[in-house]
Amino acid sequence: MTEQSGSQKTRISALEATGLTRAFGEFHALENISWSVDEGSWWGIIGPNGSGKSTLLHLLSGVDQPTSGSVHIYGKKVGSYSRKELSRIIAVLQQEGLPPVGYTVREVVEMGRFPHQDWLGREKGVDVDLITDRVLERLGLISLADRALDRLSGGQRQRVALAKVMVQEPQILLLDEPTTYLDLRYQLEFMELLAEWRQEMGVTIIAVLHDLNLTAQFCDNLLVLKDGKVEGVGASAELLTKERIHRVYGVEPVMLPHPDSGVPQLLLRRSTRDGSR
Numbered sequence: 001m002t003e004q005s006g007s008q009k010t011r012i013s014a015l016e017a018t019g020l021t022r023a024f025g026e027f028h029a030l031e032n033i034s035w036s037v038d039e040g041s042w043w044g045i046i047g048p049n050g051s052g053k054s055t056l057l058h059l060l061s062g063v064d065q066p067t068s069g070s071v072h073i074y075g076k077k078v079g080s081y082s083r084k085e086l087s088r089i090i091a092v093l094q095q096e097g098l099p100p101v102g103y104t105v106r107e108v109v110e111m112g113r114f115p116h117q118d119w120l121g122r123e124k125g126v127d128v129d130l131i132t133d134r135v136l137e138r139l140g141l142i143s144l145a146d147r148a149l150d151r152l153s154g155g156q157r158q159r160v161a162l163a164k165v166m167v168q169e170p171q172i173l174l175l176d177e178p179t180t181y182l183d184l185r186y187q188l189e190f191m192e193l194l195a196e197w198r199q200e201m202g203v204t205i206i207a208v209l210h211d212l213n214l215t216a217q218f219c220d221n222l223l224v225l226k227d228g229k230v231e232g233v234g235a236s237a238e239l240l241t242k243e244r245i246h247r248v249y250g251v252e253p254v255m256l257p258h259p260d261s262g263v264p265q266l267l268l269r270r271s272t273r274d275g276s277r
């Protein structure tokens, strides 16, 4: 475990990537990524389509291996954990959190406890029903608890996916574009639930996000990728500048401070100044 003694408090590195490269044949999807994530921090990974965001998440979660370089989770190489050990530490929530299978909401959410159970599905000293009920209640899913997943909307299924990872109680949560299919209210609600949960449990969050305005409001730090390389790393408020967004995405945005918090917010400009075609 890497511990750095700061003047205020000890920082523990939850995740450390060192010189990560992932090549597919001759093509380098990621090149020489080095990055350290402190325990309890909230990082956004941003960058254009094809810049390597999902590839990076796959390497961090251990489902894919780098061509060179390494990932350490709490000081231990990701590949040296068993699958089950790793899923007690890391949970992954995908863009479309859960497939529309025939299991009920409660059954799926309870599956979040699998990594903590023995081969008979037992877990000492833990009341799975109670944990599940609390999470269902918190996410407003009690009335849907006995409904099959294939009878839910995409947004409801995404909430169930969040409930499942909350029940899993990981130390690190990786999210790949979790708000893509959610309407405005659910996007905000989803991010607020994550923020509350992080505050309470100290979970480390790493989220690939396309919505830069939401990103600026929720993520303290950003890793900006372009063509598989790190284009910027650090505090969101400092990285989200007009110049960088132009450089990375090739658009000319208008940047304004959010009237509530002052964090940078972005408006897109059409290609002609008066907006006419």
Ligand SMILES: Nc1ncnc2c1ncn2[C@@H]1O[C@H](COP(=O)(O)OP(=O)(O)OP(=O)(O)O)[C@@H](O)[C@H]1O
Pocket (backbone or CB within 6 Å): 024, 029, 047, 048, 049, 050, 051, 052, 053, 054, 055, 056
């Ligand atoms: N299995 C693979 N074989 C070959 N190329 C791949 C493979 N997986 C990803 N790539 C390529 O690697 C690059 C990065 O892909 P990745 O999915 O990580 O991008 P991304 O930033 O997540 O994109 P998006 O925002 O569109 O989801 C892309 O050019 C993609 O075509």
